[in-house]
Amino acid sequence: MVSKSRGKRSSKLPNSKKKNFNNNDLKKPNNFEDVTNDLREYLMTSTLHGLRYIGEKKLTWLERFFWLTAFLCSLICAGFFILNVYAKWRKSPMIVSINPEDMPLNKLPFPALTICNVNQAKKSVAERYVAYGSSVDQKLLESLCSSLKDADLFEDDIAESADWDHTRSFLINVTQPCEEMLAICIWDSKPMNCQDLFNAQLTDEGLCCTFNVVHREMMFRNPRDLNDLNITFPLPAVDWTPENGYPDDAPQDGFPWKPKGIGTDHGLTLILDANVPEYYCASTKSTGFKILLHNPTETPKIAKLGEIYGPGIEARVAIKPRILDAQAALKDIDVNKRFCLFSSEKNLVFYRTYTFKNCQMECEARRMLEICKCVLYFMPKNKTTRICGKADAKCYNNIRNYIPADQASSCDECLPACNELSYLERLSTAPLDKNLIMKYATSLQMSNNITSEYFTKNMLVIHFYFEDKTFLRYTKGEIFGLTEFLSNTGGLLGLCMGFSMMSAVELIYYVTLRALCVARQRNRVQPFIK
Known part of the structure; x- marks a missing residue:
C-alpha cells in the first residue's frame, strides 16, 4: 500500500511540476521597466x-517633485549664465590689457620728425615775383598767402x-630750403651735417624737412615709380615695421636709427x-615752425x-x-569683432606697411582720383598718376560736394x-x-655773422630725447x-x-556602454523548453 501510494505520488509529481512551469513560464522582457x-x-x-532624491523610493511623490x-x-540658471558668457565671448572677444613685459628702449626706433617753417614764401623771392614775375607766378603766390580758395583765384586761362x-x-624756389632752416644738428652728442640727417619733402604744408623715415625701398611697394624729390638715405637701411620690429640680423647703426640712451646728450638737438x-x-598767426613726431613708416600730414x-x-x-x-591668436577672430588689421590681412597699393594713417592717405587719394582724375601733390602717387594743377581747383576745393553723405566721414575699409x-x-x-x-x-662754431639779437629773435634751440629705458x-x-x-x-555648472567631467562620463556610460552591455546580457537568457 505504501509503495503504491508512493508510486502514484511520484508519478503525479512531474505532471504537477510541468503544469506549474507552464503557468509561470519566463516572461518576455519589458523594455519600459528596464529603462525605468x-x-x-543612474539617479541613485x-x-x-x-x-538621488528624485530616484529614492522611500520619498513621497511630493518630495521627489520638489x-x-x-x-x-x-539647470535653467546655469544655462542662462552660460548663454550670457557665450554672448559676451562672441560679441566682444577682444580685450586690451597692460603687458607685464615692458618694451625696452633698444627695440624702438627714434621717431621720425618733419619740420616746416610756417613762412609760406621768402620775402625777397616773393617781392621779386610781384615785381618781375609772370601772371601765373603772381597768382601762385597769391594762392599761398590768401585765405581764398584756388577755384576763386585762378581764371581759366591762367589755370x-x-x-x-x-x-x-615755384614751391621749391619760394620756400626756405632745409640747408637754411637747419643751422646745427647734433645726434647722440656728435655734431653732424644736417644734410646727412634730413631730406626735403613736399607735404601738405609745402616744402619741409624730414628725419629718420624708413628708406623708400621699405616704405613703398614700387619706389621707382614715384615722382618725387631726390632723396638720399644713410646706410645700412633696415626693414623695420611696427608689427615685426627690427630684424634679428639688423646692425646696431641700421636706419631708421635707434635711440642711443636717455637724456638730451643721447637724443637729437637742433638749432x-x-x-x-x-x-x-605764414600759415599761422605767429612765427616759428611746425614740428610733427610720427611713425617712421608714415607720410606726415603736418598742416593740421x-x-x-x-x-x-x-x-x-x-x-x-x-x-x-596684439597676440597672434587674434587672427582667428573675425575682423568685424576685433576692429583691427594685421599687415598680412590688407595690402595697400602704395605703402608696404599697413597703418591706419597710410590707409587713410591712400583712400583719400583714390577718392580724389576717381572724382577729379588727379591727386594733390602730397598724396601717394606714381609716375602715371596725374597731379592736380590749378585748373582742377574747382574739383579738389569742392570735393566734399561730390561725395555721398554716408561716405563723407571716413574711409570705412581703414x-x-x-x-x-x-x-x-x-x-x-x-x-x-x-x-x-x-x-x-x-x-658750436656757428657763423660769425649771427649776432645775439638775431639769435634770440630768429633761432629755436630744441632737444628731442627719451627719459625712460622701458615703456x-x-x-x-x-x-x-x-x-x-x-x-x-x-x-557655473559646478556651482548650480x-x-x-566625471558627471558627463557617467551620463555617457549609462546611455551607451551600460545600456549595450545590459541588452547583450538579456539576449543570452534562453527560456527552458522541454
Missing part, C-alpha cells in the same frame, strides 16, 4: 546634486598754365633758423597736426611712445592696425638770453579663449548642479 530601472539606478548613483523642480531650476610742374618749381626778416606770409614752436626759446621735448601690440606705434611729447620751454647764447653759438605697452588679446570659456562654463 536603469534610470533609477549620479554625482549630480539632487538626483527635488526635480530644484534640479531643473538650477591751364599753372600745371603741377610749374607749381612744383633752427626761422629767418623772421624774410617772412612774407603739427605742433607750433616759436623762435627765441630753448625747448625740451621728452618723447613718450604709445605702443599697441581699420586701426593691430600693432601700432605712435609718439607723444611732453614739452618744456624757456626764453633764450642773449648774454648766454653767444657762448653757446661759439662753442608700458598695451596688448590686444582674447577676452575668452576656449580654455577660459570651458572654465567659466564648468564653474555639482557638474564635473
Whole structure:
C-alpha cells in the first residue's frame, strides 16, 4: 500500500511540476521597466546634486517633485549664465590689457620728425615775383598767402598754365630750403651735417624737412615709380615695421636709427633758423615752425597736426611712445569683432606697411582720383598718376560736394592696425638770453655773422630725447579663449548642479556602454523548453 501510494505520488509529481512551469513560464522582457530601472539606478548613483532624491523610493511623490523642480531650476540658471558668457565671448572677444613685459628702449626706433617753417614764401623771392614775375607766378603766390580758395583765384586761362610742374618749381624756389632752416644738428652728442640727417619733402604744408623715415625701398611697394624729390638715405637701411620690429640680423647703426640712451646728450638737438626778416606770409598767426613726431613708416600730414614752436626759446621735448601690440591668436577672430588689421590681412597699393594713417592717405587719394582724375601733390602717387594743377581747383576745393553723405566721414575699409606705434611729447620751454647764447653759438662754431639779437629773435634751440629705458605697452588679446570659456562654463555648472567631467562620463556610460552591455546580457537568457 505504501509503495503504491508512493508510486502514484511520484508519478503525479512531474505532471504537477510541468503544469506549474507552464503557468509561470519566463516572461518576455519589458523594455519600459528596464529603462525605468536603469534610470533609477543612474539617479541613485549620479554625482549630480539632487538626483538621488528624485530616484529614492522611500520619498513621497511630493518630495521627489520638489527635488526635480530644484534640479531643473538650477539647470535653467546655469544655462542662462552660460548663454550670457557665450554672448559676451562672441560679441566682444577682444580685450586690451597692460603687458607685464615692458618694451625696452633698444627695440624702438627714434621717431621720425618733419619740420616746416610756417613762412609760406621768402620775402625777397616773393617781392621779386610781384615785381618781375609772370601772371601765373603772381597768382601762385597769391594762392599761398590768401585765405581764398584756388577755384576763386585762378581764371581759366591762367589755370591751364599753372600745371603741377610749374607749381612744383615755384614751391621749391619760394620756400626756405632745409640747408637754411637747419643751422646745427647734433645726434647722440656728435655734431653732424644736417644734410646727412634730413631730406626735403613736399607735404601738405609745402616744402619741409624730414628725419629718420624708413628708406623708400621699405616704405613703398614700387619706389621707382614715384615722382618725387631726390632723396638720399644713410646706410645700412633696415626693414623695420611696427608689427615685426627690427630684424634679428639688423646692425646696431641700421636706419631708421635707434635711440642711443636717455637724456638730451643721447637724443637729437637742433638749432633752427626761422629767418623772421624774410617772412612774407605764414600759415599761422605767429612765427616759428611746425614740428610733427610720427611713425617712421608714415607720410606726415603736418598742416593740421603739427605742433607750433616759436623762435627765441630753448625747448625740451621728452618723447613718450604709445605702443599697441596684439597676440597672434587674434587672427582667428573675425575682423568685424576685433576692429583691427594685421599687415598680412590688407595690402595697400602704395605703402608696404599697413597703418591706419597710410590707409587713410591712400583712400583719400583714390577718392580724389576717381572724382577729379588727379591727386594733390602730397598724396601717394606714381609716375602715371596725374597731379592736380590749378585748373582742377574747382574739383579738389569742392570735393566734399561730390561725395555721398554716408561716405563723407571716413574711409570705412581703414581699420586701426593691430600693432601700432605712435609718439607723444611732453614739452618744456624757456626764453633764450642773449648774454648766454653767444657762448653757446661759439662753442658750436656757428657763423660769425649771427649776432645775439638775431639769435634770440630768429633761432629755436630744441632737444628731442627719451627719459625712460622701458615703456608700458598695451596688448590686444582674447577676452575668452576656449580654455577660459570651458572654465567659466564648468564653474557655473559646478556651482548650480555639482557638474564635473566625471558627471558627463557617467551620463555617457549609462546611455551607451551600460545600456549595450545590459541588452547583450538579456539576449543570452534562453527560456527552458522541454
